[in-house]
Amino acid sequence: MSKHLGQTKDIALKWVLELDEGLEEWRALAEGWLKTQVRGKKHALMGLSKFFQGYLIQQNITSSPKDFLLIGVSPTFPTKTPLRNKSLENRRLYPR
Numbered sequence: 001m002s003k004h005l006g007q008t009k010d011i012a013l014k015w016v017l018e019l020d021e022g023l024e025e026w027r028a029l030a031e032g033w034l035k036t037q038v039r040g041k042k043h044a045l046m047g048l049s050k051f052f053q054g055y056l057i058q059q060n061i062t063s064s065p066k067d068f069l070l071i072g073v074s075p076t077f078p079t080k081t082p083l084r085n086k087s088l089e090n091r092r093l094y095p096r
Contacts, residue, residue: 007049011041016052022063026056029065 007015011034016027030048037044055061062068 008042008045011035011045013048013052019052020057020063023052023056025063025065026052 011031013027013031013034016023016030030052034041034044034048062071
């Protein structure tokens with residue numbers, strides 16, 4: 001982790017744009033998530049640093065989170081509804 005880029009304290013994640021300006025959507029999503037974290041921000045920042053550098057940048061992942069989530073999703077849906085298992089419908093999640 002490179003401390004000179006502010007990766008250990010910058011909760012706005014501005015350092016991400018210094019690495020790749022095309023990651024603004026990812027940065028904004030990560031910043032929003034980071035603001036919801038009450039504890040463990042240091043660990044969250046370390047994880048985000050690894051995510052951005054070791055995954056998005058190193059693996060050359062798309063700069064669009066939407067496109068990333070759509071990868072491999074078939075636009076067609078099954079026409080038949082799956083068979084329902086009646087024996088499981090009334091089963092409790094937790095026994096009494």
